[in-house]
Amino acid sequence: xxxxxxxIIVNGYAFFNEQDALLAESERKKVEYLHAHMELKDxxxxxxxxxxALDDRMFRTPIGVDFLREVQTFLIEQCDxxxxxxxxxxxxxxxxxxxxEREVINHRKISEKKxxxxxxxxxxxxxxxxxxxxxxxxxxxxxxxxxSDQPNILNYETAITNKYSYWDQELTEKEQELRARxxxxxxxxxELNK
Numbered sequence: 001x002x003x004x005x006x007x008i009i010v011n012g013y014a015f016f017n018e019q020d021a022l023l024a025e026s027e028r029k030k031v032e033y034l035h036a037h038m039e040l041k042d043x044x045x046x047x048x049x050x051x052x053a054l055d056d057r058m059f060r061t062p063i064g065v066d067f068l069r070e071v072q073t074f075l076i077e078q079c080d081x082x083x084x085x086x087x088x089x090x091x092x093x094x095x096x097x098x099x100x101e102r103e104v105i106n107h108r109k110i111s112e113k114k115x116x117x118x119x120x121x122x123x124x125x126x127x128x129x130x131x132x133x134x135x136x137x138x139x140x141x142x143x144x145x146x147x148s149d150q151p152n153i154l155n156y157e158t159a160i161t162n163k164y165s166y167w168d169q170e171l172t173e174k175e176q177e178l179r180a181r182x183x184x185x186x187x188x189x190x191e192l193n194k
Contacts, residue, residue: 043079
């Protein structure tokens with residue numbers, strides 16, 4: 001049974017996953033910065049900042065949406081912009097019952113996976129088995145290479161030495177045969193000359 005995941009609170013909103021909470025905290029800092037640096041005396045600059053925030057999708061959590069709503073209200077009520085000139089705040093969340101049910105099921109699966117550590121055991125087991133198989137393959141390749149008659153990086157010196165010694169032995173044998181024939185020919189010449 002999966003234990004219930006405790007929410008992460010940011011500005012009074014409860015977030016049930018760390019990524020959303022981090023995004024909300026980031027947006028909270030942006031809101032603080034904008035509150036500190038926004039010039040309330042210049043409505044056109046406020047409208048530019050508002051439109052830029054909407055275009056760049058700068059705010060997606062309730063914290064950012066609250067700020068956008070605050071700016072939107074300020075532009076309409078304090079700066080006398082017509083309501084039609086101030087763009088609506090897009091919400092990037094679907095408020096559908098089926099979607100909500102699917103999200104609840106997905107949250108359960110995610111929390112069950114995080115709580116159950118046996119999900120990693122098959123991965124570790126497969127990893128260990130593959131590493132052992134690869135090690136066995138490397139050892140087999142070294143054994144084959146060492147026992148091979150073909151010269152390679154491990155036995156090239158021995159192979160070349162053996163080859164040259166074989167040639168040297170052949171040359172020595174042929175030289176001895178030639179000297180023996182030469183001696184025979186000299187003996188026949190001497191016999192013919194006598």
